Amino acid sequence: MERILEVKDLHTSFFTDAGEAVAVNGVSFNLDRGKVLGIVGESGSGKSVTAYSILRILTEPGKIVSGEILYKGRDVTKFTKHELQAYRGANVSIVFQDPMTSLNPVYTVGNQLCEAILLHTDRTKKQAVDRAIEMLTLVGVNDPAKRIRQYPSELSGGMRQRVMIAMALACEPDVLIADEPTTALDVTIQAQILELMQDLQKKLGMAIILITHDLGVIASMCQEIIVMYGGRVCERGTADEIFYNPRHEYTKGLLRSIPNAQNLKGKLIPIAGSPVDVLNMPAGCPFAARCDRAMKICLEAMPEEIVINDEHKASCWMNVRPDRKEERA
């Protein structure tokens, strides 16, 4: 299978007046053509910043400190302005969380759709409009010829998110990054959009990185999952491995804290404490302060990724055999 995207030991920080806020702290993953990768984590876990780093759309004072992002073998972190422009939208594109604010309110939908098409393809204006209508039809917007003359404010939330997806797919990218694409939408509309993304993915064969905090969305959409906490990958594996055989204490806690489909009335077991402070990253495991099984070593050193099986890795000292633990301590 063709490898499209490779992220190697990515470090991204925000250099604020209060100090360096470490948002992404050594994240690595691979993405093959036609795969759906889910990144799950709570706010501040670095999942969106990872996405923005891949597209190089970080705003000041954010910076990629080190690491490589390889798109078909070429390092995105070394791209020039010109190369970036050709890369964004045409090779990798993104759907943002909030369809209410990520469309420009003073341009029509058609205008915004055509902008991307004209920039990345050799189509004439008229062909671009035809393409825009074609894309809107594809994402299930009714009466597209009329819609392209409308402004975003005239559309509902679900329609706007469809326009965003149409815009992201207009130039047939290899990778679509969906950053919480349905968080701002109602469940019935969310179901429409998720169904649409699954259909399009099968039809167009692109790879999707789906970023969300909703474990339900992840379970129904992704084959592979990365769980992030405090800027690090704490667990990765297939959906079944992550949900039925979690091996990191954070993943376990996350699954215990949501009402379970079989046992809706059972007591929820919350994860104590609050999310990690990015300005003050601990030396050891970022989750140690909230983990009720934390050991001395958890506070001191970050565990490497431990192979559980072929389809599953976890960065938690609980998975290290006792003899090896002593050796390391």
Next chain:
Amino acid sequence: MSGNLVEVRDLKQYFYIKTGFFSKTPLKAVDGVSFSIKHGETLGLVGESGCGKTTVGRTLLHLYKPTGGEILFEGEQVTPRNIKNYRRRMQMVFQDPYSSLNPRMTVSDIIGEPLDIHKLYRSRGERRDRIAELMSLVGLSSEQASRYAHEFSGGQRQRIGIARALAVKPEFIVCDEPVSALDVSIQAQVINTFEELQEKLGITYLFIAHDLTIVHHISSRIAVMYLGKLVELAEADELNANPIHPYTKSLLSAVPVADPRLARERRRIILEGDVPSPMNMPSGCPFRTRCRYATAQCAEENPPLKDMGGGHFAACWNV
């Protein structure tokens, strides 16, 4: 304890929107809703955005003056004249813990304000003790009383909001999407706090949310709203197992389950289109424009909420 603490009969709340120089169009946010809440129970109210669930909560507390209908509290009618007597007994926890706390007030002032208004203490010391007691009740440390809201995380802020609501020892709290702005791992903390408080103090909740799994977890009964009307009302487990109304069915099937095997087996019932505008409601049943089973009768008349047996109510002509 038995009997109804809160009863709502044919509640209507219209907002008049200017549509022209002289013309005004009613926006029927809540249109003839009736339900009751028993002592010490939690009634969940679910629906999509714009269906009027928040308006029901606010109108219940007379934050809006109802256009029509009756609100009864312990069998007595609440009116704009006597609402002051009920203010202390009914409270609200808001959705957004970031905008519902005054950034210029310390936590002790925020929690103390209702105590000041209702004059619930005799000395400064008693006020301080009561604030400390409230903070420990919701799981905050009383040393944090002199801090400002921005120094707290989202979950802690929501606890401050809960402590403020509890300050006047209310019997009934309207919780308007109290956890939807919080992270998954924090939601469980706040949900557990609500449940513990109910056990300890016997508070009755109206729990408004759009997340069906959480509502099912916390509620004894659930009411489903669509475009200002109740479409179904039943015991939580009954509603989840045997939904009757086509809207409830599709709503339940659309909820993503955090279980990959189950998710692969399940069929989602995808609804076509969007929710119609409440300014321009379809005739008859409000759901008929998106309903697969809609008939001519649905366009003519709005179905009443019928008792299907066992306290299960549904408003649909086809059942």
